[in-house]
């Protein structure tokens with residue numbers, strides 16, 4: 001049984017402009033001790049998905065579908081059960097460590113509060129001892145516990161956030177663009193740290209990013225998101241060497257042509273999530289679009305074992321052998 | 335750290351330097367307004383039927399026969415030697431009257447009003463934010479807007495009428511009941527002095543007299559706190575650290591109280607700074623309504639009796655106090671809010 005199975009998850013925001021279908025029928029599984037990379041352009045619903053998995057969405061959001069963690073659909077559970085799951089089983093770290101810690105609280109108070117919320121019987125000294133050990137494992141001195149957030153650099157804060165995420169040894173760590181706000185050197189250090197703790201703590205990781213380089217380095221499997229949907233999901237090698245969806249190919253193409261690993265050069269704009277195109281959401285930008293694509297929506301289907309894609313023409317495209325080949329990544333992945 | 339202190343010092347210095355021309359303008363303004371306004375201090379002092387010669391003599395003694403510019407210069411010289419003169423009506427030292435008697439009364443009123451304003455405004459603002467757009471929020475917001483817009487005079491009068499005359503729960507005016515002697519002067523604040531000397535019944539009587547004026551002024555000021563706390567808390571409730579706390583499975587009550595509420599309180603000092611002038615101005619009106627013998631009462635009384643020196647003294651002291659208080663609040667603020675500090 002998978003650690004986490006997400007089935008047909010929909011998250012719609014009601015806004016003054018209309019209903020924003022930020023996550024629209026997302027389905028995927030994540031196995032134990034596996035890293036799943038989720039990539040997609042800005043605004044495609046990645047953070048919404050991350051928040052949805054912990055059910056910490058703002059009140060304007062409406063969530064439906066199934067989130068099955070360890071065999072239980074958490075969306076059917078009462079509030080208190082959900083609250084306990086957060087951080088004990090699934091921990092979340094965010095893009096902007098600068099604003100994620102309460103400016104009026106010392107780092108150690110964040111730990112103490114977390115213990116108080118979940119394990120009342122743990123004494124303060126014991127909690128601080130655990131916190132100190134975790135600080136060591138993320139490469140910070142336990143003295144940092146006595147600092148206020150504004151006294152730490154961005155990298156230190158993200159390390160502190162990671163240490164905080166580890167207190168109850170969660171089974172799943174969701175990292176929403178954990179290094180986007182950090183410089184490249186710190187980014188590399190944080191990624192290395194995440195790989196280290198993943199092994200040490202036997203965790204699964206969902207790594208959300210728009211940086212393909214990071215995905216290539218970190219992920220075992222990759223899901224590609226476009227306009228609120230997963231359009232392709234498969235192993236790292238599948239996605240990087242045998243991409244099936246025209247969007248994925250476009251992303252990889254832009255990597256190669258620009259030698260930049262950011263997803264910036266795809267022509268056209270992602271669709272409006274309030275009024276998405278009727279058929280395939282990628283159709284307006286898709287070089288392979290045919291009549292059918294404008295009228296009906298392709299569903300995510302397994303094309304090859306373990307490799308699913310939502311495109312009517314995926315199999316046709318698979319025949320074409322002009323597909324991009326990223327030798328270095330393929331070697332590493334295979 | 336050194337840098338912070340340095341910038342704080344220059345901040346304080348600039349505040350002081352800015353205050354000087356401000357004071358000068360106020361002093362000048364008061365002087366000429368009092369001279370231009372109709373009414374004769376000598377007539378007010380001696381009554382309408384005093385002999386003319388006697389009046390002239392007094393006028394000369396008081397320096398009121400000198401040319402206006404001469405009077406003005408004398409007055410400035412006096413002010414700068416920190417001599418506020420003596421009252422034209424009672425002959426008492428203006429400074430003593432103000433500092434021993436009237437200012438402590440006002441200070442007492444403003445302190446209690448602030449307590450009421452915070453005590454009502456902060457919890458209501460918090461409830462409104464947590465119950466955003468629900469019935470409680472709508473009611474509280476409406477209350478905040480209406481209370482802020484009410485004229486103090488009218489509101490004070492209504493409370494006086496209802497609780498003083500009609501229900502008779504609270505006294506309608508004064509600082510102490512007749513027959514109760516004021517506590518020995520230590521700070522001039524009756525509540526504090528009576529407590530310091532262990533006189534509980536005087537303390538309770540002083541508190542009882544403070545109730546209506548403080549509630550009047552405090553409720554009016556609470557409108558601003560309601561609004562600001564509500565807005566601040568709506569922001570902090572949506573802040574990243576609040577969301578992160580929720581993601582850590584922190585109990586929603588703790589999320590609200592520990593993270594959202596505490597952070598929303600930080601700007602309260604700023605609002606208090608902005609409210610200082612309103613507070614003291616409100617005190618003038620409230621004191622008149624309740625014959626509460628503070629600075630406002632003194633000011634109105636002295637104007638009515640053409641007591642030039644007393645009016646001038648009161649205005650000068652009042653201005654200095656307001657400037658001082660808002661300065662102190664600004665500095666406290668600069669100290670706790672790093673965004674101002676740097």
Ligand SMILES: Nc1ncnc2c1ncn2[C@@H]1O[C@H](COP(=O)(O)OP(=O)(O)OP(=O)(O)O)[C@@H](O)[C@H]1O
Pocket residue numbers: 013014015020022040041042043044045046047048049058060210273
């Ligand atoms: N509270 C909200 N109310 C209405 N719409 C929202 C809200 N939050 C997000 N959205 C919309 O939902 C969509 C998905 O947003 P989300 O933040 O999940 O994207 P993302 O993939 O994380 O983007 P980024 O890479 O920029 O972080 C966007 O179109 C966004 O405008």
Ligand code: SF4
Pocket residue numbers: 245246247280281282283284286287288289290293298310311312313314
């Ligand atoms: S379904 Fe059609 S439009 Fe959509 S990606 Fe495939 S080919 Fe392009």
Ligand SMILES: [Mg+2]
Pocket residue numbers: 046047048176177
């Ligand atoms: Mg995001």
